[in-house]
Structures are given as structure tokens and as C-alpha cells.
Amino acid sequence: MEDIKEVFFTPLPDSPYVKPFRFNFTQNGQKKTWDILEVHDSVAIIVFNVTRRVMIFVKQFRPAIYYNCIKPEDRKAEFIDTKKYPASLGIALEMCAGIVDKDKSVDEIAREEVLEECGYNVELKDLHRIISYRSGVGVQGALQTLYYCEVTDDMKTEQGGGVDDEIIEVVEKTIPEIEDMVNSPGPLTSPPACLFALMWFLRNKADKYRK
Amino acid sequence: MEDIKEVFFTPLPDSPYVKPFRFNFTQNGQKKTWDILEVHDSVAIIVFNVTRRVMIFVKQFRPAIYYNCIKPEDRKAEFIDTKKYPASLGIALEMCAGIVDKDKSVDEIAREEVLEECGYNVELKDLHRIISYRSGVGVQGALQTLYYCEVTDDMKTEQGGGVDDEIIEVVEKTIPEIEDMVNSPGPLTSPPACLFALMWFLRNKADKYRK
Numbered sequence: 001m002e003d004i005k006e007v008f009f010t011p012l013p014d015s016p017y018v019k020p021f022r023f024n025f026t027q028n029g030q031k032k033t034w035d036i037l038e039v040h041d042s043v044a045i046i047v048f049n050v051t052r053r054v055m056i057f058v059k060q061f062r063p064a065i066y067y068n069c070i071k072p073e074d075r076k077a078e079f080i081d082t083k084k085y086p087a088s089l090g091i092a093l094e095m096c097a098g099i100v101d102k103d104k105s106v107d108e109i110a111r112e113e114v115l116e117e118c119g120y121n122v123e124l125k126d127l128h129r130i131i132s133y134r135s136g137v138g139v140q141g142a143l144q145t146l147y148y149c150e151v152t153d154d155m156k157t158e159q160g161g162g163v164d165d166e167i168i169e170v171v172e173k174t175i176p177e178i179e180d181m182v183n184s185p186g187p188l189t190s191p192p193a194c195l196f197a198l199m200w201f202l203r204n205k206a207d208k209y210r211k
Numbered sequence: 212m213e214d215i216k217e218v219f220f221t222p223l224p225d226s227p228y229v230k231p232f233r234f235n236f237t238q239n240g241q242k243k244t245w246d247i248l249e250v251h252d253s254v255a256i257i258v259f260n261v262t263r264r265v266m267i268f269v270k271q272f273r274p275a276i277y278y279n280c281i282k283p284e285d286r287k288a289e290f291i292d293t294k295k296y297p298a299s300l301g302i303a304l305e306m307c308a309g310i311v312d313k314d315k316s317v318d319e320i321a322r323e324e325v326l327e328e329c330g331y332n333v334e335l336k337d338l339h340r341i342i343s344y345r346s347g348v349g350v351q352g353a354l355q356t357l358y359y360c361e362v363t364d365d366m367k368t369e370q371g372g373g374v375d376d377e378i379i380e381v382v383e384k385t386i387p388e389i390e391d392m393v394n395s396p397g398p399l400t401s402p403p404a405c406l407f408a409l410m411w412f413l414r415n416k417a418d419k420y421r422k
Contacts, residue, residue, distance in 0.1 A: 003239050012231040018246035018350055020223040020231045023274040028214050030376060034274040035229035037248065037350065041279075063234040063245035064352030065345050068252075092348045132398035133406060134276050136347055137303045139229055139248065141275030143398055165241060182411075187343035187354055193403035195344060199410035200393075 001061055001167050004087035007080035009067075020139075040099035041143045042135060043110040045127070046197045047096050047118055051153040053209045054172035055201065057093050057194075058117050061167065065189055066090025092189045093171065095197050097144075110147050118170055119160030120151040130200060135193065146197060148205070175206050212272055212378050215298035218291035220278075231350075251310035252354045253346060254321040256338070257408045258307050258329055262364040264420045265383035266412065268304050268405075269328050272378065276400055277301025303400045304382065306408050308355075321358050329381050330371030331362040341411060346404065357408060359416070386417050 012018060019038035026032070047056035069089040070080060098113035100106055107124050114120050114127075128148045135144040162168035173181070178198050181188070188195070223229060230249035237243070258267035280300040281291060309324035311317055318335050325331050325338075339359045346355040373379035384392070389409050392399070399406070 001239070004236055006235070006237040006242075008235050010233045010235060012233055012246060015231075015233070015246045018231050018248065020226075020229050020248070022221045022223055022226070023278060024217070024219050024221060025215055025274065026217040027272060027378060028212070031217075032376065035223060035226045036275040036278060037229065037231070038278070039350065061238060062345075062348045062352060063236065064247040064350055065348060066352070067234060067247060067249070068345075068352040068354065090352075092345065094348060129396060131393075131396055131406075133401055133403055134273075134279070134303065134399070135403065136351070137273045137276060137305060137402045139250065139275055139351070140347070141273060141277070141279040141301075143279065144403070165243065167238060182342075185340065185342055187345075189345055191345055191348045191403070192355070192407045195342075196403045196407040196410060199407060199414065203410065203414065 001059070001169060002087040002091065004061060005082050007082060008078060009075070035139065036141070037139045039140045039142045040101050042097060042099045043106055043113060043145050043147065044095045044097040044193055044197060045110050045114055045147045045149050046130070046201055047114055047120065047149050047151055048201065048205065048209070049153065049172065050150050050209065052172070054174055055178055055198070056096065056118050056151070057171040057173060058096050059091060059093055059169040059171045061087055062090050062092040062189075065092055090189070092191070094190060094194050106145055110145070114149060115158060116163050117160055117168055119158040120155045121157040122149055122151060122155060126150065144193060146193070146200075148201070175210060178202065212270070212380060213298040213302065215272060216293050218293060219289060220286070246350065247352070248350045250351045250353045251312050253308060253310045254317055254324060254356050254358065255306045255308040255404055255408065256321050256325055256358040256360050257341070257412055258325055258331065258360050258362055259412065259416065259420070260364065260383065261361050261420065263383070265385055266389055266409070267307065267329050267362070268382040268384060269307050270302060270304055270380040270382045272298055273301050273303040273400075276303055301400070303402070305401060305405050317356055321356070325360060326369060327374050328371055328379055330369040331366045332368040333360055333362060333366060337361065355404060357404070357411075359412070386421055389413065
């Protein structure tokens with residue numbers, strides 16, 4: 001995962017993933033603009049393995065995080081110096097998640113992500129919708145729906161790790177390790193949605209599974 | 212705030228706020244690309260008024276959220292039908308926050324945001340750094356630093372509401388109202404960073420202020 005090289009930046013071509021545009025409006029009689037991005041709605045799933053009482057995370061290289069670790073003056077190089085900026089800077093720890101880009105129900109997409117990324121074959125009835133919120137308010141505003149799903153070791157029928165050319169590692173953490181994570185000052189390579197998910201688990205489910 | 216009209220969309224010109232580009236890299240020998248956005252780092256501040264035991268939120272119209280509430284087929288209109296899609300759809304409830312775009316310390320920027328948005332004149336020593344995390348892992352990866360700040364009624368020296376042409380309303384919620392918010396299924400017009408902040412407060416501070 002951390003074998004990253006030949007990093008360079010080019011102008012955005014017509015992209016299926018990032019569609020920026022300008023939002024024009026008149027508020028209280030005043031003309032304004034705001035630059036935003038069209039992005040897909042998404043799902044995230046808190047996957048807790050009750051057999052071994054561990055939280056299931058996914059770990060992957062995230063270009064956007066890596067980019068933000070590079071000093072502005074070093075971003076202008078033809079190729080980024082990956083000795084000075086090792087790939088580990090961009091390795092994120094997240095909940096299982098995916099975008100809603102298929103003609104399937106949101107629940108079904110969540111089910112598929114748990115299988116593809118984490119390797120657990122769960123049924124729709126195992127997925128409990130927790131809450132929906134807006135994933136970012138500045139330039140994105142897509143809806144993310146968060147689920148909770150308990151799994152057992154014998155539901156792990158696949159390796160996980162993503163599909164196509166995704167390189168995703170499944171990582172397990174115990175409840176004390178989760179507590180250390182939310183109590184640490186960071187900087188964490190995790191998004192706030194992951195931190196909220198961990199807090200939700202600690203508040204609503206963890207007591208049942210503490211040894 | 213909700214007097215919004217003449218909404219329409221145009222291509223992105225050269226924008227100081229949204230700088231999209233393509234990130235090229237080779238991972239495990241395989242050439243890949245990822246489309247991302249250069250955005251500023253930011254601060255968010257949990258502001259709790261201990262005089263009246265209320266959490267201070269900011270409420271504002273967020274074009275990105277509003278846009279995502281519009282059905283794809285209705286986005287193509289010359290002007291968006293604001294009767295069918297009232298501005299209230301895009302009114303977000305958030306923690307006080309701001310981007311790090313000035314040549315000042317991150318702490319000082321947090322202090323200024325509390326004054327400008329919420330009207331409380333706090334000192335740097337009143338601001339406690341909680342945690343830093345990555346605000347989004349897909350297309351953004353900027354660092355957000357979260358603070359906790361207790362204020363009293365007599366620290367409220369200004370109206371708040373933002374600077375320049377910002378239209379921001381200060382909203383207060385009691386601890387039971389915060390609990391209702393994080394226990395609701397939504398959809399909430401709040402970002403996950405706000406929900407994490409509320410959970411952090413409930414876990415670490417709320418007990419002291421329950422009546």
C-alpha cells in the first residue's frame with residue numbers, strides 16, 4: 001500500500017468524480033456566488049465483530065490527505081519527493097464506506113461495501129440505519145447515511161480489500177484502542193465522520209461488549 | 212437568511228476557493244489518478260455558554276447542501292424553482308468555524324471566529340485544543356483543528372453574525388436538545404464534524420453542567 005512513487009499533479013480534465021461549478025444566488029437582495037462541487041451521496045458502516053469484540057476499519061492511501069501534507073513550495077516539483085514525503089502520511093483509517101453511484105437501494109450499497117471492503121457477508125436485516133447528515137458544508141453537501149452492523153467471524157466469507165484496483169487493508173481495533181483514538185489530540189488521518197461513528201459506538205454499544 | 216432567489220449555476224471560473232486538479236501516482240507498480248481539490252485548513256470551536264448552560268451553534272445558508280437537495284432533472288432549469296425548493300433546505304446548523312487563510316496562528320484564527328460569528332470576546336487561554344483530523348478523505352484532505360471554549364454571558368461583547376456579507380445566525384441549544392440531535396435519525400443539515408463535536412461534549416463535559 002505504501003509503495004507510492006511518480007507523484008505529480010495535472011489540470012483537472014472532464015472528471016466523473018469531481019464536478020466543480022459556481023452557484024449564483026441572491027440573498028436578502030444581495031447577489032452572491034459560492035463555488036461548489038457535485039459529489040455523490042454516500043454510505044458509511046460501523047462494522048463491529050462481536051466474536052472477537054473488535055471494530056473493523058479500512059486503511060487506504062488517500063491522495064487528498066497526502067497532498068495536504070506537502071508544503072506549498074514542494075508541490076511545484078515535477079515529481080513529489082517521496083523520500084521527504086513518505087506515502088504513510090496519506091494512509092487514512094476510516095469506517096467502511098462507499099458512494100451511491102449504482103441503481104440500487106442505499107441499504108444494498110451498504111451491504112455490498114461491507115462485503116467488498118471488509119469481506120463480511122451480511123444480510124440487509126443486519127444493517128441498522130443510525131443517522132444521515134451532510135458530508136461537508138463548504139464545497140460538498142452530499143448526504144451520508146451511517147449504519148451499524150454487528151458481524152461474527154463465520155460471516156467473513158471473503159478476503160475484503162476492495163474491488164478493481166482498490167488497495168484496501170482491513171484493520172481491527174479493540175474498544176480500549178478506539179477510546180485511545182478519540183481521546184488523542186491527533187493529528188489523525190481520519191475524517192470526522194469516522195470519529196463521530198466511534199463516539200456513537202462508545203455511547204450506545206460499547207458497554208455491552210466490554211470485558 | 213431564507214430570502215434566497217435567482218439561483219443558477221455557471222461553470223467554475225478561476226476560483227480562489229475551489230482549486231480542482233488531478234493527482235497522478237504509481238501505487239504498487241500501477242499507474243493511477245485521483246481527482247482532488249485544494250482547500251484551506253480550518254478550525255472549529257465548541258462554544259459552551261456556562262452562564263445559561265447552552266451550546267452555541269451558527270446557522271447559515273449553505274449552497275452546497277441546497278444544491279444536493281435539488282433533483283438532477285430540476286438542476287437544468289435556467290433558474291432554480293425556489294418555491295419547490297425553499298432556502299430552508301440549505302440552512303445548516305454547525306459549530307463556529309473558519310478557514311486558516313490569514314498569516315496568524317491557528318489559535319488566533321479560532322479566537323477571531325468566536326468573536327466574529329458568535330460575538331464572544333474570548334482570550335487565547337480560554338481556547339482548548341481537542342483534536343485535529345482530516346476534513347474529508349475523498350476530494351479534500353485539509354486539517355481541521357477542533358477547540359473547546361467555555362464562555363459567559365458577560366463575554367458577549369458583539370452581536371456576532373459574521374463579517375463582510377456573511378449572514379450568520381447564532382443559535383443556542385440546551386444539553387437535552389443536543390442529545391435529541393445526536394439521537395435523531397436525521398437527515399440533519401449538519402456536517403459530521405459538528406456531530407463529533409457534540410458527542411465529544413456529551414462524553415467529556417456535559418455531566419458537569421446538567422441541572
